[in-house]
Amino acid sequence: EMFTSVMSVKQAVFAERQLLDYLRTYLENEIQRLDDIKRFFSRVTSLHSGIYNDPSATIANPIVAFKLVKRLKSEWMNVVHSNEAQENIDGLREGYRRMEGSLPKLEDLQGAAQGLMRLQDVYDLHVEGLVRGHFQQITNGNAVDIYKPPVSDTLSGDDCFLIGKVSYDLEDYYHSVQWFEEAVRLFRGTEWSPENEGTLEDALDHLAFSHFKVCRVHFNVEKYEKLLDESPPVTNQSLVLKRPDSTNLRTRNVYEKLCQTKGSQPKHFENPSLFCDFFTNGNPGLLLQPIKRELISLHPYVVLFHSFVTRAEAKSIREYAVPGLRRSVVASGVNQSTAEYRISKSAWLKESAHGVVGKVDQRITMVTGLNVQPPYAEYLQVVNYGIGGHYEPHFDHATSDSSPLYRLKTGNRVATFMMYLSSVEAGGYTAFIYANFSVPVVENGALFWWNLHRNGQGNVDTLHAGCPVIVGDKWVANKWVHEYGQEFQHRCSLNPEE
Ligand SMILES: O=C(O)CCC(=O)C(=O)O
Ligand SMILES: [Fe+2]
Structure with missing residues (x-):
């Protein structure tokens, strides 16, 4: 499943380099073999245009006669029945066979x-x-x-x-x-x-x-x-191709528009309740270096924290995740399975004791006030997208009582804290479908939003997606915070409107 992560595709470059070495050896051996045959060919050709021009005289010479007989009985046979070509191709095939495990599959x-x-x-x-x-x-x-x-x-x-x-x-x-x-x-x-x-x-x-x-x-x-x-290219002008309709055509159209543009992201000057500030959350730990906060949307409530991690932190989290990367799964009934609509690899960083992950956890707590220690939050999930990698519109919270998310026994995913651990050359926006805006990848930034209303119901306006990456190696990390343990930060309410 190499195609599901750009990281894995990069490893394929090394596999091809190894194959090039095998092919180079094969070509050198084959060139050598053909050179040897050519030498035999020239030697015999020159005899026929030289001393054999007067056959009756030459053949009388027993040395010449011996050499002719020997050539015909032995040398020609050795040339014609040589195994060398087979040995060369076998060598190449053996090399390829050894590599097969690290080559892409169908x-x-x-x-x-x-x-x-x-x-x-x-x-x-x-x-x-x-x-x-x-x-x-x-x-x-x-x-x-x-x-x-x-x-x-x-x-x-x-x-x-x-x-x-x-x-x-x-x-x-x-x-x-x-x-x-x-x-x-x-x-x-x-x-x-x-x-x-x-x-x-x-x-x-x-x-x-x-x-x-x-x-x-x-x-x-x-x-x-x-x-x-016909020799000129044939494009069938008469045929107007229509893309097949999908069952979720309405969200598809909005989704695609939001991937191509930022949608109707309200401008801050148009909506005074949206603002940017330096934010400390009243936390002494942020006093000297407040976080750059940009309020992107009120309903749903979405905030972008700029420069939330350093470049070095992002790099070490990515590197730390590489050995654990596996094809991403989605909830499917009570289980989890791979799906066309989520093309990426992901790793759960369980060793949160690891310096950087611990530090980032602490910072999330400082900025959001939320308890991010398991089981009140999930382990950090690091994601690397693949070729045209994407995550089609979905909710982060569970929408069915049988969802595997409830296994932690700490309720539903009340909030998402998603960090961008890389930049992307093109594509890869995070699109909020019903809210009708999208956020381009902001390297080292982090998006935060509440998935649930205060009454515990899922907020349908959080339907969101990771748009396909056009060019680039997109990495994100998700910290999903659960309901339990946050009672004082996200107070509940019986009001069905809240
Ligand atoms: O990659 C993105 O922009 C969104 C990812 C996402 O929604 C998720 O991993 O749940
Ligand atoms: Fe998501």
């Missing part, structure tokens, strides 16, 4: 392809742009960069073919049509390569079937043949 390829398609959808990216390594939207007929990466790469025909194939296998013909069209266009201009999975014919074949599925009419053979013959 699910990683599928996950990475789906990550790209997720970016395409959520940020409304233009496929031709992606193929050229650009993150672009079409606005009034012009391609506009939403992010210009300093380093980039382009996609080949075969890359597009595989992305198309992933969606095709999932019967998602909306995406497969678009990617196969690109594959066809690119395959046309390039030669076959040994590393390719597909060919122009494969791409056309799959494109034709995808078209048929999208249009629900037979893609006529005539058109198909025309596609084969």
Whole structure:
């Protein structure tokens, strides 16, 4: 599940370096082997253009005759039946086999392809742009960069073919049509390569079937043949692709808009009850270095603390979490399971005695007044997002009595304290769907909000999401505070309105 965390993808770079070493050895051995054969070839060729030009005279020489017989009986056989080629390829395959455990699996390829398609959808990216390594939207007929990466790469025909194939296998013909069209266009201009999975014919074949599925009419053979013959790229202008509707279309539209923009985040000057200040919470520990507080929203109550952790603290928490990173799970009935809608890896830092984690816990208590010691809060959860990693709209608090969150026996998650432990080049906003605003990743900052009303009911306005990361290695850490132990900080109320 390498694709679920950029951290794990980074490790794949080392695996490929090792493979390069094996391939280099293989190539050197093969070049050596062919050089040896070439030497034999030249030697025998020169005999035939030299002393054998007068065969009757030469063959009479017993030495020459012996050498001819020996060559034909022995040397040719040794050359033709050499095992060296086999030994070389076996060596390469053995090296590859040793590496196999640390190489991506089929699910990683599928996950990475789906990550790209997720970016395409959520940020409304233009496929031709992606193929050229650009993150672009079409606005009034012009391609506009939403992010210009300093380093980039382009996609080949075969890359597009595989992305198309992933969606095709999932019967998602909306995406497969678009990617196969690109594959066809690119395959046309390039030669076959040994590393390719597909060919122009494969791409056309799959494109034709995808078209048929999208249009629900037979893609006529005539058109198909025309596609084969035509040399300029074929983009099917007549076909207007419609993205399949999802069950939660309303939240999807708002969610995607909030990922692309900050939404209707109220400006502080428009709403005087929103403000920024230096905050000590009356705590002597913060007197010398108050926290920069920005009140972002009143309903729900959301606060952003700037520079909540130092860069060094963020780094050591990330490093401390790496060995424990596992595919993130979500509550599913009484259990937990992995889900498409949460693509990341996470680690629970149970050793809160560890210096930095303890210090951060203390600081959360100073700023919020909340008791963050287990079992009144959960261990710190550190999260690293993957390729197009995201967390679709969800509540942090339990919405069903059977939720595994109640195992701590300290009630529901009354509040969330979420720290951004990295910056992100593009994407990855935290979006509050019903509240209609989003917060971009603020490196070393922390977001705080109450999940529950004072009456203990979940506040539906806290529905929130982590938008897909376009480019970057996004890390966050969650401290979820439970109801029990906070009675004096978050007083309860019987008022159904509170
Ligand atoms: O990554 C984000 O911005 C949000 C993460 C989140 O909501 C969560 O981990 O529960
Ligand atoms: Fe959340």
